[in-house]
Structures are given as structure tokens and as C-alpha cells.
Amino acid sequence: MFEYDQDIVTSLLNDNAQFQQLFKQHNDLKEKVRNAELGVLPIDDITLGTMKKEKLLAKDKMAAMIEQYRREHA
Secondary structure (H helix, E strand, O other), X not given: OOHHHHHHHHHHHHHOHHXXXXXXXXXXXXXXXXXXXXXXXXXXXXXXHHHHHHXXXXXXXXXXXXXXXXXXXX
């Protein structure tokens, strides 16, 4: 995730509590979705869909923060 922006991600993880929270939320949801798809975590399709949407929303918010950082430090 964000392979081309590792320097910015590292900076935001060190300095931005909101980015840290979104990063953790995304990783937690990513693991839960993977476990659900493997059958390790038994959940219904609606819950799985909701988790995928929440994961994508967290990623979108992080992408927006990365873009804002890029504009402010250009």
C-alpha cells in the first residue's frame, strides 16, 4: 500500500496521530477481511462487505492525507 510514497507515509506515521489511527484501522480490517475470506473468521457476507467498505474508506482518507502532505511540502 502506497509503495511510491513510503517517505511520506513514514513521516505521517511519525507525526500525525490521525494518520496513525487510520493506518492501524486499515491494517486491522485487512487482516480480518483476509481471515474471513479464508474461512478462519466466520462472518456473514453483509458484515464482510461492511468491513471491506470501511477498509477502503480508511485507505482513501490516508491517500487524501498523503496528497495534502505532498502539496504542502512541494
